[in-house]
Amino acid sequence: MSENLLEVDHLTKRFGGVTAVNECSFTVQKGTITALIGPNGSGKTTVFNMVTGYLKADSGEIRFRGEAITRPRPADLYRRGLSRTFQQARIFPELTVEENLVVAAGYNSRQLFGRRVSDSDRDRATKMLGEFRLETLAQLPAADLSYGQRKLLEFAAVLMSDPMLVLLDEPTAGVNPVMIDAMEQHIRERHAAGVTFLIVEHDMQLVMRLCDPVIVLDQGAPIAFGSPDQIQKDPRVLEAYLGS
Numbered sequence: 001m002s003e004n005l006l007e008v009d010h011l012t013k014r015f016g017g018v019t020a021v022n023e024c025s026f027t028v029q030k031g032t033i034t035a036l037i038g039p040n041g042s043g044k045t046t047v048f049n050m051v052t053g054y055l056k057a058d059s060g061e062i063r064f065r066g067e068a069i070t071r072p073r074p075a076d077l078y079r080r081g082l083s084r085t086f087q088q089a090r091i092f093p094e095l096t097v098e099e100n101l102v103v104a105a106g107y108n109s110r111q112l113f114g115r116r117v118s119d120s121d122r123d124r125a126t127k128m129l130g131e132f133r134l135e136t137l138a139q140l141p142a143a144d145l146s147y148g149q150r151k152l153l154e155f156a157a158v159l160m161s162d163p164m165l166v167l168l169d170e171p172t173a174g175v176n177p178v179m180i181d182a183m184e185q186h187i188r189e190r191h192a193a194g195v196t197f198l199i200v201e202h203d204m205q206l207v208m209r210l211c212d213p214v215i216v217l218d219q220g221a222p223i224a225f226g227s228p229d230q231i232q233k234d235p236r237v238l239e240a241y242l243g244s
């Protein structure tokens, strides 16, 4: 039976005279890789920011696992199983790759340098380095990583919280083709292991082969929802993209 992991209900956000998100409603079902697409400025990032507690909605409601989460703290959501990445990967450039993963397991820097990190969390960080093939980079400052490697590291760090739902904001933007394949593979592996995804992505080929269902936003509200096949044939979607 399908289960709504995330419910977005009549969400609205204005910036001055601009209505960025307009009575927007959709759901993300458990076990899916759901895409949120739409032309530039259609409100995708603003929706992400409200769902993850970085922006307060003017009105509307968000429910995660059936509970209202209107204006939660990002750290609380992280603990409850909802985490996200950013268009520009947010990592700690001065920490090593390995330390970034350990910090993501919930430690502050004093615990990190005071050696109070538990063995099991160190082991999990080591496993994650292996899963993401970052072992050889483990002791480098994250600042030394390429743009694509930083995005992979941020994704790996997000997974350290064992999330149920991960929101990825343009995971492959600006990333080379080899890294795009790596990112796709990691998303597929984690999805197979039970993680649900909501992904904002401009690479339509990737969206169409990876995601189902696809939600299309235009001017702050969904105009279409369906399988990749349905979306590609929908005249409203073509018009929204071609008209923009």
Ligand SMILES: Nc1ncnc2c1ncn2[C@@H]1O[C@H](COP(=O)(O)OP(=O)(O)OP(=O)(O)O)[C@@H](O)[C@H]1O
Pocket: 015, 018, 019, 020, 038, 039, 040, 041, 042, 043, 044, 045, 046, 047
């Ligand atoms: N902090 C802000 N202040 C003022 N206007 C904003 C702000 N953030 C977003 N907007 C406006 O809200 C609208 C939606 O922007 P948003 O970034 O959510 O769209 P998007 O679909 O993520 O776009 P893109 O695909 O280009 O990233 C746009 O008109 C944008 O200019």
